[in-house]
Amino acid sequence: MVLPLTSSSRFRLIGSLFLCALLLILGISSGETYADEPVPLVKVLVAYHSLSGNTERMAEAVVEGVKSVPGTEALLRRVGKVTAEDLFSADAVVVGSPVYWSNMSGEVKTFFDNWQFKFGVFPEFKMKNKIGAAFATGGQVSSGKEVTMLTILAAMLGNQMIVVSGGGAFGASATTEGDSPGIDNKELADAKELGRRVAEVAVLMQRGSSH
Ligand SMILES: Cc1cc2nc3c(=O)[nH]c(=O)nc-3n(C[C@H](O)[C@H](O)[C@H](O)COP(=O)(O)O)c2cc1C
Numbered sequence: 001m002v003l004p005l006t007s008s009s010r011f012r013l014i015g016s017l018f019l020c021a022l023l024l025i026l027g028i029s030s031g032e033t034y035a036d037e038p039v040p041l042v043k044v045l046v047a048y049h050s051l052s053g054n055t056e057r058m059a060e061a062v063v064e065g066v067k068s069v070p071g072t073e074a075l076l077r078r079v080g081k082v083t084a085e086d087l088f089s090a091d092a093v094v095v096g097s098p099v100y101w102s103n104m105s106g107e108v109k110t111f112f113d114n115w116q117f118k119f120g121v122f123p124e125f126k127m128k129n130k131i132g133a134a135f136a137t138g139g140q141v142s143s144g145k146e147v148t149m150l151t152i153l154a155a156m157l158g159n160q161m162i163v164v165s166g167g168g169a170f171g172a173s174a175t176t177e178g179d180s181p182g183i184d185n186k187e188l189a190d191a192k193e194l195g196r197r198v199a200e201v202a203v204l205m206q207r208g209s210s211h
Helices: 007-029 054-067 084-089 106-117 145-158 185-209
Strands: 042-048 072-078 092-100 131-138 172-175
Touching (some): 054 185, 092 145
16 A cells, blocks of 8 residues: 655655765765775885895795785896886885895895986985885805895885885895705795785785875
C-alpha cells in the first residue's frame, strides 16, 4: 500500500535528496572518490661500483630488501650507467662503494661529481628531499668502511637529500678479505635490512606529500 505524501513530508523528502546530492558532490570535489586510484610505485635506485663482485652482491641484497616492501620498485645500476632519468625519477637513491684508501672509490666520487657535470643538480637542488642511504665493502676491519659510508651520506646531505641508515649505524657494510672473505649471510641480511628501511621511509614520504 502506498501512502499519499503530505506536503510537509514531500518537502522533507526533497530536502533529504538535496542533502545527499550535496554530500556526494562535496565528496567528489574533495577527492574522496579517488581513493581507489592506483598510487604510483615508489622508485628506489641502487647504484654501485664493484670490480671483484663484493659490493655488487651487497647491492643485490639491498634490492631484495626494497622489493620486500609493497608499493615499491627497485632499479639496480652500476654508477657509470646511471642516466638523468634514472636519477631524477627515483624517490630514493642508495649508493654502494668498495673502500679505496679509506674512502669511496674514485668511480663513486665521479658519479657524485657528475650529478653536477652531467645532470646539473645545482643551483635548483634537483635531488632535494629524495631519500638517500649508503653501503660499503672493505677488505679489512676498521679500514675505512664507515668513512666511506659517511662521505657518501655527506654528498647526499650537500644535495639536501634526507639520509637514513639501516643494517648498521651509517648503512650496511661488509668485510671481504683476510679472516672474513667475501660476503657472509649476516652482511647480506644487513644489506637487505638497509633496502627495506629505505623503501619504508620513501613510502612514508610519498604518503605524507600526497596529502
Ligand atoms: C685501490 C684499492 C684500495 C683499497 N683500499 C682499501 C682500504 O683502504 N681499506 C679496506 O678495508 N679495503 C681496501 N681495499 C679492498 C676493497 O675495498 C675490497 O676488496 C672490496 O670488497 C672490493 O669491492 P668489490 O669486490 O666490489 O670490487 C682496496 C682495494 C683496492 C683495489
